[in-house]
Amino acid sequence: MVVSLISYNKKKLDSSISSIQSIGADSTSFYLKGIKQNSRDEIFVDQALKKAYQYNYKVSYDSLKNRNLLKIAYEAKRFGRDSIFVKANTEGLLLSEKIRDTFGVADAQWNFGSYYYTKENWELSFKFYYKAHINFESIKHEQFSGKMLFNMANVQSQLKDYTGSEITTFQAIKRFKKINNYLSLYRCFNQLGLIARDLKEFDRAKEYFIQALLYLDEIEDSDVYREFVYNNLGLVYQDIQNYEAAIEYFNIPLNRTELKEENIAFYARLLDNLTYNRFLKGEKEEIETSFLTALKIRDSINNISGVIINKIHLSEYYAFMQDTTKAIQFTKDALTLSKKVNNNREWLKSLHWLAKIDRANADNYLEQYVLLSDSLQHEERKIRNKFTRIQYETDEVIKENKLLGNKLILTSISGLILILILSLIYFIFIQRSKNKQMLLEQDQQKANQEIYQLMLAQQSKLEEGRSSERERLSSELHDGILGKLFGTRVGLGFLDLQGDAQTKKKLQGFVNEMQQIEQEIRAVSHDLQNEILSSKIDFYIMAKQYLEKLCNIEGIELIIENDDNINWEMIDTDYKVNIFRVIQESLQNTIKHADASMINVIFAKKQGQLLMKIKDNGKGFNTENKSKGIGLKNMALRIGKLGGSFNIMSKPLNGTSIIISIPLK
Incomplete structure (x- = not known):
């Protein structure tokens, strides 16, 4: 069955590969999208991550390659593929530094901070979160800078550096308030409430949790977040032995029928907390059943931390019911699991409780408790100093x-x-x-x-x-x-x-x-x-003589046409001077630049306008790419002063035409 499943997934992946042979560099994006669409297919995720990583080497643009590396790293971290994550994220960090992409550097550092947090390597986690915060701060990214501070506060809280955690959380709040990020403000005040509870400042803890709820009023669809706060408030009231108030808060989310379907792990936690407070209150009806129901759910979803807490609660219940054997057995189970997953809090709690209920081995358990507590405190102090x-x-x-x-x-x-x-x-x-x-x-x-x-x-x-x-x-x-x-x-x-x-x-x-x-x-x-x-001076004859003289010298064929309807004697001298200057400039440009063998000059009169066209069969030019020279600008300026229009039409290898239109007075 295993062999056939692997074969099926191999075929599925190979089919995907063959369908994108022509995509080239975009194959990386293809595989990343495929991971999201096939997230439950473990074998596909493994192969797709490897293929995405391999194809990314073919990307020539550093910026695109860098974005892909960070996406691959994120997906690898999400699916717990440590080897690919470390390679991709390290390369992404180095490439971001090379191309001076500050955001990319910070993003890679954020990934490492999160990675080491899950590994409970608090020193490296804090180090990378802090570096990411500095980089996000340098590019004035208030939201991500605040998130890094919030993550740093979480690390500090894990090591019982509650004062440092509070200070860092308030620094995060300062940034989130600037941008009205209400969800992050809720998380910060919820975190402050948890810190205050650990410090046994219960009134302050309640204030922070209430403040967190107020920020949730600004957010749509915030019921899920509210339910977490209700659970935390219930635990505060449990701490001050107000079990009735605690039960009320636990019941608020439990009364929502959809909760069990939407978040079974949270449902089991609430059920365990509710049952434990009912037990502490003195109730006996269905206490064992409720505890076992919560334990069964947690065990079925492999919620080890929840199972440990549940077993300790059941141990307390059995001890109260004077079933010492069961009480000891459940606590030993909790102790074994705590050691297995390095849950130091519950490890200590299990040793402390065993010392109470297993009198025959109490000294041994107390000794283990003291040694572990001292070791943890020393390690925590050492890491806090490193911060x-x-x-x-x-x-x-x-x-x-x-x-x-x-x-x-x-x-x-x-x-x-x-x-x-x-x-x-x-x-x-x-x-x-x-x-x-x-x-x-x-x-x-x-x-x-x-x-x-x-x-x-x-x-x-x-x-x-x-x-x-x-x-x-x-x-x-x-x-x-x-x-x-x-x-x-x-x-x-x-x-x-x-x-x-x-x-x-x-x-x-x-x-x-x-x-x-x-x-x-x-x-x-x-x-x-x-x-x-x-008898008067004839402009046309004078212009013709000028053109013929120059064209003869340069060996250019001249074709000149004159409209008999033009009465040159009646045309203003200023007009004729400027027209003659245009003729001179045009002829000079043709001789100098056009390499033409023929020039055609036409004078015409149409609808009260004096028209002149000067056309050559030279090499021409691209009027869009070539800027106008001084001569052309001067010609246009002369005609513009007379209220006329000046147009040039030319194409490479297609000659040039100058067309002038002047209104006659």
Whole structure:
């Protein structure tokens, strides 16, 4: 049967493994989830923990690997797999220190504190809880810092260091009050009540337990916690021999019918406590039956500590009933179990009670009692003294680390200042270079502006010369040649020539032809005069000439188009200056950066807007990744001042287009 069960679980695990072959590093998480889903399957838990631990070595990220190690450690501790717990938690602690994960360090120390608490190694438990508290405190984690203090107080209480335990508990309360953690405050005041009871300060114990109940008023679904406090209050009233009040408190949780199903161990404890107080009160009915019922429950769930207490209570009952044999036997059973599980409190209690009821061996039991009590007190005192040393040594290490940290910070600050100074020098150098470049570009812009003005002046001079020449020619034709020709024609008309009719007819034909020539000369003269009146500087021609000149020099094909609907003479000079500057800048950028073989320039008019598009077939660029240079910014700024829009469209290996739209006045 055992072999087949192992085989079944092996198949189950292998099936799980094969289903996640493709998951890789996430296999660790898979196995951890599998543990939660199959927590009752011992073999699966063992194998899954090992697999999770093995797969975690494949994780490349330290932070993720560290989280997994601490989760594996937690699950291993929960299921009592000490070997895997110690390995995983030790590695998690070292890795947390390596990557400077303070929370991870504290978490691993918390795990060790809890682990050694279950092993009753109070010294190491206290040491790790204290270190975890210091680390949680350093990252201002009030809740976990308070929890570590509470755990330290528990350790101190186990060693009867009640004063130290009280002080530590109040330190925990201070932190829990800051964050209104009512459940933890309940636990702290319940702990203070237990300490006060051990110190036999029963009134103070009752006050603390009542305070614990008040904090539970702030928590929903707090009935289970209340029932623990009622049990503790019942024990206080038992101590002061108010058995009726004790019975009332024990009955409060016992009257809840669901308790036996929900928490059978606590039900058995309450039943034993209730029966014991009824016995102390003097009742006899069903006392033995109730004791045996509680004992049977505790034995069935392997509650050894509960069984020990139950047997001692039964021994007291049988001694009262004068059944000494049974009384001694039950106490010896309790003594054997106490030794087996190292329950020193009940061990001492068993020896003390045997000394009373087994008169034949009383001296032997008393001697054992004294030796054990002295040994325990010596050990407890030694460990209590170590607590102070642990705190001192840990604080000293923290001080040294802080000093080293301060030195490191000072070194880092010095290095940072040096880097900042060098960065500042570099920034100033770069800024100066940029300023020089900006000044050069500004000078270039100014020079381009002057070139444009010179071109305007040159075009104006050319037009002025042409106009002067046309006017001279017109005047010469009209006033000179035309006048002389007119005079000659009139003179011929008045001549009285003799000859035949044919000769006279020819003469008249020449006169008429001269008149026709006069009209043609007059028309030419008028046309010249009209050209003088309409002649002005033509922006389009000037821009075309500029583009053709540069494109010819650079070997770039130029295609230029002009909309006949554009009346350049009516467009403001400021518009034309800025448009010309954009043309200049665009052409320069194309020549310098685009590696283009063709440029297409289009002027158009549409819906009251003057449109200009400059497109090249160059290598282009990614407009999202490349920041705009000064030239492009200046072009955009120029067009923006005119109330227009400036857009660039470009893609790598797909050329660049500049599109401008300006509202016409």
